[in-house]
Amino acid sequence: MRQNSTDAINRPATRKLGPLMHLLRFTRPYFRQMAVAVVALLIAAGAVLAFGQVIRVVVDSGLSTGSATALNHSLLLFLTVVVLMAGAVTVRSYLLNWIGERVVADIRKAVFNQVLALDVGFFEVTRAGEVISRLTSDTALLQVVVGSTLAMALRTSMLVLGGLVMLAFTSPGLTGLVLIGIPFVIGPTWLLGRRVRKLSRSSQDRIADVGAYVDEVIHGIRTVQAFCHEPVDRAHYSDQVESAFDVALSRSLTSAVLSGAATMLTFGAIGVVLWIGGHQVLTGALSGGELSAFLFYAVVVAGAVGSLSELIGQLLRGAGASERLMELLEIQPAILPPSQPLTLPSPPRGQIAFDAVRFIYPARPDALALSDLTLTVAPGERLALVGPSGAGKTTLFQLLLRFYDPSAGAIRFDGVDIRQLDPHELRQQLSLVPQDPVIFGANAWENIRYGMESASDADVRRAAEAAHALEFIERLPQGFDTYLGERGVRLSGGERQRIAIARTILRNPRLLLLDEATSALDAESERLVQEALETLMQGRTSIVIAHRLATVRNADRILVLDQGRIVAAGRHEELMAEGGLYARLATLQFQSSTD
Numbered sequence: 190m191r192q193n194s195t196d197a198i199n200r201p202a203t204r205k206l207g208p209l210m211h212l213l214r215f216t217r218p219y220f221r222q223m224a225v226a227v228v229a230l231l232i233a234a235g236a237v238l239a240f241g242q243v244i245r246v247v248v249d250s251g252l253s254t255g256s257a258t259a260l261n262h263s264l265l266l267f268l269t270v271v272v273l274m275a276g277a278v279t280v281r282s283y284l285l286n287w288i289g290e291r292v293v294a295d296i297r298k299a300v301f302n303q304v305l306a307l308d309v310g311f312f313e314v315t316r317a318g319e320v321i322s323r324l325t326s327d328t329a330l331l332q333v334v335v336g337s338t339l340a341m342a343l344r345t346s347m348l349v350l351g352g353l354v355m356l357a358f359t360s361p362g363l364t365g366l367v368l369i370g371i372p373f374v375i376g377p378t379w380l381l382g383r384r385v386r387k388l389s390r391s392s393q394d395r396i397a398d399v400g401a402y403v404d405e406v407i408h409g410i411r412t413v414q415a416f417c418h419e420p421v422d423r424a425h426y427s428d429q430v431e432s433a434f435d436v437a438l439s440r441s442l443t444s445a446v447l448s449g450a451a452t453m454l455t456f457g458a459i460g461v462v463l464w465i466g467g468h469q470v471l472t473g474a475l476s477g478g479e480l481s482a483f484l485f486y487a488v489v490v491a492g493a494v495g496s497l498s499e500l501i502g503q504l505l506r507g508a509g510a511s512e513r514l515m516e517l518l519e520i521q522p523a524i525l526p527p528s529q530p531l532t533l534p535s536p537p538r539g540q541i542a543f544d545a546v547r548f549i550y551p552a553r554p555d556a557l558a559l560s561d562l563t564l565t566v567a568p569g570e571r572l573a574l575v576g577p578s579g580a581g582k583t584t585l586f587q588l589l590l591r592f593y594d595p596s597a598g599a600i601r602f603d604g605v606d607i608r609q610l611d612p613h614e615l616r617q618q619l620s621l622v623p624q625d626p627v628i629f630g631a632n633a634w635e636n637i638r639y640g641m642e643s644a645s646d647a648d649v650r651r652a653a654e655a656a657h658a659l660e661f662i663e664r665l666p667q668g669f670d671t672y673l674g675e676r677g678v679r680l681s682g683g684e685r686q687r688i689a690i691a692r693t694i695l696r697n698p699r700l701l702l703l704d705e706a707t708s709a710l711d712a713e714s715e716r717l718v719q720e721a722l723e724t725l726m727q728g729r730t731s732i733v734i735a736h737r738l739a740t741v742r743n744a745d746r747i748l749v750l751d752q753g754r755i756v757a758a759g760r761h762e763e764l765m766a767e768g769g770l771y772a773r774l775a776t777l778q779f780q781s782s783t784d
């Protein structure tokens with residue numbers, strides 16, 4: 190079952206630690222390192238507990254007896270434990286950090302691979318900022334959790350348990366007293382800790398909101414500035430930041446009160462133990478060394494209990510992050526290759542058939558985007574699509590590229606239902622030249638080679654030449670090595686189109702999907718683009734969303750779409766003679782365009 194992606198992404202944070210178990214899957218390959226780290230952890234915790242005994246020996250045999258040799262021996266013991274502990278701590282800390290970084294790197298790659306495999310429908314309902322925040326902030330949180338918090342929690346739990354055992358061993362009577370006192374210390378700390386956790390969860394959410402907002406504004410910066418929307422954005426952003434600040438502030442306040450209360454309660458309790466234990470030493474029921482060891486264990490246990498509540502808070506945050514990432518990983522893409530894909534005839538011919546195709550966008554279940562569309566496009570045919578805005582022209586392209594599957598009916602490429610093909614094999618035969626082509630933040634070589642990484646430099650140059658792009662590329666500051674797109678030079682509309690055409694020529698697809706730009710180019714640029722397109726369409730099937738008179742005139746067939754249906758088909762002259770929608774559209778749309 191496909192999960193609703195918004196649910197998967199926007200679910201409130203978890204209150205359970207269970208999701209952390211998912212991380213096991215990622216730690217499994219590093220089992221050996223984990224085992225060594227756990228042994229080091231056990232040694233380090235054991236050494237802390239051994240200190241209590243060392244203290245007892247130092248006080249009872251060394252100090253109380255007044256023997257210098259006994260003191261020297263006890264201090265030698267002390268040093269041995271120190272060296273052992275230092276070694277174990279070094280190994281533990283390095284290995285756990287290593288595992289943390291490794292696991293997070295693996296998760297990042299797995300999530301990114303999954304994001305690339307998700308269907309376009311997912312990205313319609315999920316904000317880009319959300320996905321980016323999963324990849325960056327959630328994984329960073331996990332890194333801390335896997336690299337240190339988990340280990341700290343394990344170490345602290347061991348100190349609590351081991352410490353309690355050692356307390357009982359040292360003085361059962363006093364331990365009973367401590368156990369009675371524990372709920373009075375833990376109760377208030379736990380209550381305050383829960384509030385801190387709740388507040389920190391909502392502060393994380395606020396920060397995610399702020400991130401998504403910045404992402405949208407930066408992407409739309411031109412629109413923001415063109416519409417003088419900055420004051421609104423400033424105010425809105427300021428509100429969001431302030432509200433994140435308010436939440437963070439009340440979290441910090443509660444957290445500060447928590448620390449104060451925990452300190453007072455713990456050390457108050459230790460004072461009580463010291464008082465009672467001191468009286469026992471005076472009566473001779475307890476030795477000085479035993480009381481010292483007992484106090485040492487009491488401090489260790491109290492400190493460990495105190496930090497455990499904080500660690501559980503961090504673990505819960507990590508569990509939330511893990512849950513969100515795993516949910517993203519578990520989403521089943523709506524478009525998947527069949528288990529046994531068919532193959533296209535070789536060489537492919539480029540014949541297209543729509544067989545009673547009906548389509549409803551998942552995001553708009555009440556509107557029929559295409560209704561019972563039946564159509565055959567012969568290999569090498571030039572088909573022009575014409576129709577008012579919202580008629581379904583782009584939808585037809587999206588279905589051909591298999592970004593969505595039809596709700597009913599079938600689309601065939603060379604006689605094969607495209608659902609039976611591996612989407613990669615299908616998409617290799619298709620090439621889309623969009624109205625506003627995407628230019629990536631890379632140089633001209635890489636931008637033209639996009640999707641055809643094996644093409645040689647000579648092939649790229651030839652494609653650029655055929656697309657009439659060679660001349661302007663060579664005039665760029667570093668020629669083909671010039672960075673285009675983001676942070677590079679800005680290309681004009683016509684130049685971007687010619688780069689996209691060169692990219693498509695290099696791919697040599699059987700079927701060309703062309704969405705002509707509506708914006709008028711200057712006459713020279715228009716002529717260059719037009720010539721490049723002529724070269725491109727040579728010997729391939731092409732479907733063009735037409736906005737130019739030249740295109741409809743040269744088309745073998747024009748299809749007039751309206752509200753998802755074919756309302757007329759024929760050549761330009763025939764359709765003009767028929768009158769109707771085409772004649773009206775043609776007079777409006779094509780009269781001003783150059784031939």
Ligand SMILES: Nc1ncnc2c1ncn2[C@@H]1O[C@H](COP(=O)(O)OP(=O)(O)OP(=O)(O)O)[C@@H](O)[C@H]1O
Binds near residue numbers: 551558576577582584
């Ligand atoms: N991703 C989407 N989710 C929901 N509805 C959509 C989506 N894309 C398009 N639609 C709707 O489907 C219908 C057909 O849209 P389509 O983009 O195919 O029209 P078009 O003919 O290409 O229009 P234009 O010439 O304005 O680009 C429209 O009513 C549109 O609102």
